[in-house]
Amino acid sequence: MTINLVLGTQWGDEGKGKIVDYYSADVDYVVRFQGGNNAGHTIKVGDEVYKLHITPSGVIQGRIGVIGNGCVIDPEVLIHELNDLTKRGIKPQLLISDRANIIMPYHKILDGAEEQFLGEKKIGTTKRGIGPCYSDKISRNGIRTIDLIDPDTLEKKLDVILPIKQKILDAYEINNKLDKKEILKAYTDFGKQLKSYITFTHIELNKAIQKGKNILFEGAQGTMLDVDYGTYPYTTSSHTIAGGACIGAGIGPKHIDDIIGIVKAYTTRVGEGPMPTELFDRTGKHLAEIGHEFGTTTSRPRRCGWLDLVVVRQSCMISGITKLAITKLDVLDGLKDVKICTSYMLNDKKIDYFPADIKKVEKCKPIYQEFNGWDKINKNTLKFSDLPKNAQKYLKFIEKKLKVPITIVSIGPGRNETINV
Numbered sequence: 001m002t003i004n005l006v007l008g009t010q011w012g013d014e015g016k017g018k019i020v021d022y023y024s025a026d027v028d029y030v031v032r033f034q035g036g037n038n039a040g041h042t043i044k045v046g047d048e049v050y051k052l053h054i055t056p057s058g059v060i061q062g063r064i065g066v067i068g069n070g071c072v073i074d075p076e077v078l079i080h081e082l083n084d085l086t087k088r089g090i091k092p093q094l095l096i097s098d099r100a101n102i103i104m105p106y107h108k109i110l111d112g113a114e115e116q117f118l119g120e121k122k123i124g125t126t127k128r129g130i131g132p133c134y135s136d137k138i139s140r141n142g143i144r145t146i147d148l149i150d151p152d153t154l155e156k157k158l159d160v161i162l163p164i165k166q167k168i169l170d171a172y173e174i175n176n177k178l179d180k181k182e183i184l185k186a187y188t189d190f191g192k193q194l195k196s197y198i199t200f201t202h203i204e205l206n207k208a209i210q211k212g213k214n215i216l217f218e219g220a221q222g223t224m225l226d227v228d229y230g231t232y233p234y235t236t237s238s239h240t241i242a243g244g245a246c247i248g249a250g251i252g253p254k255h256i257d258d259i260i261g262i263v264k265a266y267t268t269r270v271g272e273g274p275m276p277t278e279l280f281d282r283t284g285k286h287l288a289e290i291g292h293e294f295g296t297t298t299s300r301p302r303r304c305g306w307l308d309l310v311v312v313r314q315s316c317m318i319s320g321i322t323k324l325a326i327t328k329l330d331v332l333d334g335l336k337d338v339k340i341c342t343s344y345m346l347n348d349k350k351i352d353y354f355p356a357d358i359k360k361v362e363k364c365k366p367i368y369q370e371f372n373g374w375d376k377i378n379k380n381t382l383k384f385s386d387l388p389k390n391a392q393k394y395l396k397f398i399e400k401k402l403k404v405p406i407t408i409v410s411i412g413p414g415r416n417e418t419i420n421v
């Protein structure tokens with residue numbers, strides 16, 4: 001039995017899809033435990049490309065996908081993904097937690113309205129209704145999957161919630177009348193389509209653990225978007241760290257064997273908020289172009305910069321990361337020099353932690369370690385020792401500074417462009 005957890009250590013988009021695919025080989029279950037369709041995973045199988053936002057990617061390889069209680073689900077998007085997979089010859093095996101919260105139409109409208117109201121101070125959300133849905137969950141006004149298959153309860157809840165939401169929409173001067181009948185009909189219909197998948201996934205998963213099954217937990221976003229440990233308020237609204245898997249799937253921490261932190265060889269972020277190593281020069285453009293740094297969900301260009309070990313060190317600590325997978329190393333090919341940020345200067349003081357105060361983060365100036373670059377990584381490289389010497393130095397430095405072993409180096413999007421260290 002192996003139970004592994006794959007997490008992003010930066011601001012998301014670390015290339016988790018490929019590493020999840022790699023670790024999915026022998027697993028029975030692939031579990032999403034937080035987030036919703038703000039995430040985007042691209043999976044290539046032969047010539048086929050699959051883009052999934054809420055369905056756990058393992059269903060493509062015939063694994064049982066689980067959407068845990070910690071997730072928020074837009075049923076329309078989920079049904080669309082499931083229908084698309086079925087059309088393409090994949091019969092998804094899926095279990096959806098009866099406790100997961102549902103993204104309702106007013107969540108999506110409010111996400112947009114709040115962002116517009118914030119103007120220059122906006123978060124830069126994906127506008128998928130994620131934040132408003134999690135807010136309702138915590139304030140106990142949420143609609144859960146179990147409610148979709150019980151029209152009476154759904155109606156009673158809507159009777160309480162809709163007038164409140166209407167007041168808020170009116171206050172934002174949004175000309176949108178929430179129609180209870182329409183919403184009730186649409187969401188009851190979604191419930192009918194999803195009913196066969198909805199179950200107590202936490203019990204199923206704990207039974208699977210007792211039976212010695214192999215399970216992979218698939219994190220979405222990254223540590224710096226965690227609602228507590230990220231660049232708050234420029235974060236998502238869920239727990240993207242290892243602890244999030246226990247809460248969001250209902251399993252005890254002692255069951256997890258390895259916690260694999262995905263580290264992109266440089267840094268990217270989408271949306272607003274500080275990013276100390278951001279580059280505004282030719283190198284930043286190089287990383288964006290060569291790395292195809294555009295959001296899978298919103299197609300927004302990603303901000304790019306040097307690798308920031310203050311960020312990754314914090315991720316390793318908070319999540320107890322046991323192994324590292326370095327992705328997109330090849331994107332650094334051809335750069336004369338490459339840099340890694342090891343600490344920050346803040347008001348003439350050297351610090352090696354990430355401040356909670358956003359105003360302080362904005363003032364942090366990265367302190368870099370410089371390395372000579374390398375020409376081109378041979379995509380057929382199978383061994384660490386066959387990588388260019390300077391690339392090896394770069395990786396060894398990361399490992400030494402983080403005190404966590406690198407076990408995978410990805411040098412391209414293909415399955416075979418992967419080095420096992």
Ligand code: IMP
Nearest residue numbers: 012038039124125126130235236270271
């Ligand atoms: P939300 O999750 O849509 O509320 O967006 C909050 C912040 O998280 C924004 O800066 C988004 O760009 C960012 N974000 C959400 N999901 C992802 C993701 O999968 N990758 C990268 N950034 C994300």
